[in-house]
Amino acid sequence: MTDTLLAAEGVTKEYSIGSRTIAVLRGVDFALARGETVALLGSSGAGKSTLLHVLGLLDSPTAGRVAFEGRRVDDLRIDERARLRHARIGFVFQFYHLIPELTAYDNVRLGSMMDRGLFAWLRTRRALSARSKDLLERVGLGERTSHRPAELSGGERQRVAIARALIAEPAAILADEPTGNLDSKTAADVLDLLFGVSRERGLALLLVTHDEALAKRCDRVVRLHDGRIVD
Amino acid sequence: MYRWFLALRWLVTRPINLLGVLAVTVGVWALIVVVSIFSGYLTEIGRHLQSSTSDATVVRLPDDARFARIEEVLRRDPNVAAVAPRIVWQGLVHPLGDDAGKAPPPAGMAELGAPTPFVAILGVDFEKERDVSGLDAWVKDVADGSVRASDPANPLAQVGDLPAVMLGRQRMQDDGARRGERVKVTTGRLVADRSGERLDFDDGEYVAAGAFESSFAAFDAFNVFVDIATLRAQLRSGERRVPDDWCNEIAIRLHDPRDAEATVARLTRLLDAIDDAPRGPGLLVRTWAEANKAQIGNVEHQRSLMKLVLFVIMVVAAFQVYSTMSMTVTEKQHDIGILTALGARRAGVLSLFLTSGIAIATVGAVLGVGLGCLSAIGLDDFNTAMRAVFDVDLFPVRVYNLKRVPYELDPTWIGQVAGVAIALGALVAAVPAWRASRHDPAVSLRND
Ligand SMILES: Nc1ncnc2c1ncn2[C@@H]1O[C@H](COP(=O)(O)OP(=O)(O)OP(=O)(O)O)[C@@H](O)[C@H]1O
Numbered sequence: 156m157t158d159t160l161l162a163a164e165g166v167t168k169e170y171s172i173g174s175r176t177i178a179v180l181r182g183v184d185f186a187l188a189r190g191e192t193v194a195l196l197g198s199s200g201a202g203k204s205t206l207l208h209v210l211g212l213l214d215s216p217t218a219g220r221v222a223f224e225g226r227r228v229d230d231l232r233i234d235e236r237a238r239l240r241h242a243r244i245g246f247v248f249q250f251y252h253l254i255p256e257l258t259a260y261d262n263v264r265l266g267s268m269m270d271r272g273l274f275a276w277l278r279t280r281r282a283l284s285a286r287s288k289d290l291l292e293r294v295g296l297g298e299r300t301s302h303r304p305a306e307l308s309g310g311e312r313q314r315v316a317i318a319r320a321l322i323a324e325p326a327a328i329l330a331d332e333p334t335g336n337l338d339s340k341t342a343a344d345v346l347d348l349l350f351g352v353s354r355e356r357g358l359a360l361l362l363v364t365h366d367e368a369l370a371k372r373c374d375r376v377v378r379l380h381d382g383r384i385v386d
Numbered sequence: 387m388y389r390w391f392l393a394l395r396w397l398v399t400r401p402i403n404l405l406g407v408l409a410v411t412v413g414v415w416a417l418i419v420v421v422s423i424f425s426g427y428l429t430e431i432g433r434h435l436q437s438s439t440s441d442a443t444v445v446r447l448p449d450d451a452r453f454a455r456i457e458e459v460l461r462r463d464p465n466v467a468a469v470a471p472r473i474v475w476q477g478l479v480h481p482l483g484d485d486a487g488k489a490p491p492p493a494g495m496a497e498l499g500a501p502t503p504f505v506a507i508l509g510v511d512f513e514k515e516r517d518v519s520g521l522d523a524w525v526k527d528v529a530d531g532s533v534r535a536s537d538p539a540n541p542l543a544q545v546g547d548l549p550a551v552m553l554g555r556q557r558m559q560d561d562g563a564r565r566g567e568r569v570k571v572t573t574g575r576l577v578a579d580r581s582g583e584r585l586d587f588d589d590g591e592y593v594a595a596g597a598f599e600s601s602f603a604a605f606d607a608f609n610v611f612v613d614i615a616t617l618r619a620q621l622r623s624g625e626r627r628v629p630d631d632w633c634n635e636i637a638i639r640l641h642d643p644r645d646a647e648a649t650v651a652r653l654t655r656l657l658d659a660i661d662d663a664p665r666g667p668g669l670l671v672r673t674w675a676e677a678n679k680a681q682i683g684n685v686e687h688q689r690s691l692m693k694l695v696l697f698v699i700m701v702v703a704a705f706q707v708y709s710t711m712s713m714t715v716t717e718k719q720h721d722i723g724i725l726t727a728l729g730a731r732r733a734g735v736l737s738l739f740l741t742s743g744i745a746i747a748t749v750g751a752v753l754g755v756g757l758g759c760l761s762a763i764g765l766d767d768f769n770t771a772m773r774a775v776f777d778v779d780l781f782p783v784r785v786y787n788l789k790r791v792p793y794e795l796d797p798t799w800i801g802q803v804a805g806v807a808i809a810l811g812a813l814v815a816a817v818p819a820w821r822a823s824r825h826d827p828a829v830s831l832r833n834d
Pocket residue numbers: 170171172177179197198199200201202203204205206829832833
């Protein structure tokens with residue numbers, strides 16, 4: 156377990172609606188090693204997104220702990236969690252979540268602005284602009300940098316989102332059904348890209364999916380059932 | 387950093403934001419244009435009132451007041467530059483033409499600037515008066531500088547064997563009177579008799595020796611100038627006895643008019659200390675501003691009222707910015723979620739929307755200030771053009787007795803308006819921004 160990047164230990168997550176309490180995660184133990192690709196399967200409503208959010212520090216567990224590089228992080232201050240999330244974790248979502256008013260290029264650049272003040276950003280902007288262009292080139296959108304999300308296809312949007320997730324040079328990518336909205340051909344291309352960059356950069360990849368065939372391309376497959384991880 | 391980037395991008399790409407900008411622009415524009423015109427008008431009247439009243443005056447001098455003695459006292463003050471006697475009296479003036487017997491119009495018809503025989507008769511010593519008020523300039527034609535009077539050296543000098551009266555140029559025109567024509571000047575005064583007091587009238591025949599024109603038409607319409615000696619003689623006839631150099635008002639020009647208040651206080655003390663100084667009830671030394679307090683205060687009050695009324699536009703603009711920001715936050719739930727996922731902090735999200743609101747208000751304020759200043763400067767030309775082309779008088783300058791639309795751009799006021807606009811923008815954006823920062827990213831990022 157020396158090379159564990161991201162781990163959940165006995166994580167539970169409960170939502171209370173009115174007087175009712177729903178336990179979505181009931182003691183999840185899970186570890187994502189450095190550079191490893193893992194598929195997370197589970198029926199709809201099983202709590203896959205919830206687990207992804209807890210692991211990505213977007214949400215706090217009700218009980219249990221989340222560790223990053225061996226250090227407990229779920230109890231960090233909200234600002235420190237934000238910093239960690241920015242620097243080390245990249246997200247890719249089913250619905251891309253690009254900012255509609257920004258071009259592909261600006262959407263990618265935006266990912267590099269989060270932790271920088273105005274002056275810090277101005278100092279580093281040349282390098283970051285070049286990196287944004289390189290990443291768009293890498294995801295195959297070198298010609299589409301000035302297009303807005305509305306002018307791009309679903310697959311292209313997801314490529315922009317992947318480039319954005321990579322700009323801050325994270326150690327892990329958490330992808331929540333990144334191909335859920337794409338036809339199988341496009342889905343395969345996007346997954347090729349994700350696996351490709353993960354391999355090139357030694358990124359850990361947690362891939363939430365419904366597709367057993369896609370899941371098989373990962374190093375490891377885990378299933379979320381009844382609020383627990385089963386292999 | 388991203389908050390500037392996004393706030394500015396949103397500002398230019400989201401049409402709804404332009405609505406907020408427009409509202410702020412209109413509010414700032416209105417506050418600047420209207421208040422600038424009022425301020426310009428105030429300055430204009432102030433300048434005129436100062437030049438007609440003179441920097442300071444001694445008023446309500448009693449019947450035994452002697453100019454020479456008081457002048458001597460007043461001149462002891464180092465700030466006193468010139469002193470002139472005046473007799474200010476009420477009266478009626480009408481031309482002695484064909485319609486010599488014409489009755490005065492009913493009181494209601496005597497509107498501002500309309501011909502009315504009721505005037506203030508100002509008895510002045512031309513040589514002295516020209517040193518304290520604007521009279522010297524008023525008798526000169528603006529175009530060629532020539533003196534509009536029979537005797538340019540002393541426009542109030544006798545013409546033949548009749549005394550001279552100077553009428554306002556507009557009054558001369560309205561009355562159809564020409565220079566050299568005879569006019570009747572009637573004065574009245576209270577005379578004590580056994581049953582109490584009675585009003586004695588006295589007619590004098592004068593010659594319209596010239597015309598004067600100040601920058602303020604109302605002054606021209608309601609004042610005439612005559613020689614002080616003539617008026618004194620006319621008022622003295624009968625039982626009333628006054629000294630040979632009697633006057634009921636003394637006009638003072640100061641070396642430094644800004645020091646008027648302190649000078650007036652010193653002059654009051656000087657006059658009080660003199661044993662034989664006139665001690666009429668209510669004798670008063672006052673600055674031109676005090677003398678015209680009512681008139682200036684009236685316009686100032688109107689200006690304050692306008693500020694208040696126009697501030698309502700600003701409040702409406704603030705509501706517009708609020709609803710714009712509120713809609714933006716609601717619409718941007720997903721973007722807030724993704725920004726959080728990318729590493730934005732709560733404070734960052736808060737300040738993003740705060741910056742957005744401030745950006746809207748700032749752009750609106752800058753546009754409003756620019757347009758406001760341009761409008762104020764160009765209003766007179768615009769007004770003239772509208773009058774010439776469409777025969778529409780947007781700003782009837784004559785009603786305000788002015789020659790052009792006045793304006794005065796006060797940097798302090800402009801700064802205040804812009805500052806308040808931006809502060810209001812920040813204030814109303816704070817609530818939606820707070821809501822945005824409380825938003826749970828996990829909710830908007832779930833795939834449904
Ligand atoms: N904020 C919330 N309040 C109450 N219940 C919630 C909340 N968020 C999630 N849930 C519930 O938690 C359960 C798990 O949701 P989650 O989105 O993690 O499922 P999922 O495995 O990602 O499903 P899908 O495959 O459909 O995306 C669902 O039953 C959902 O209704």
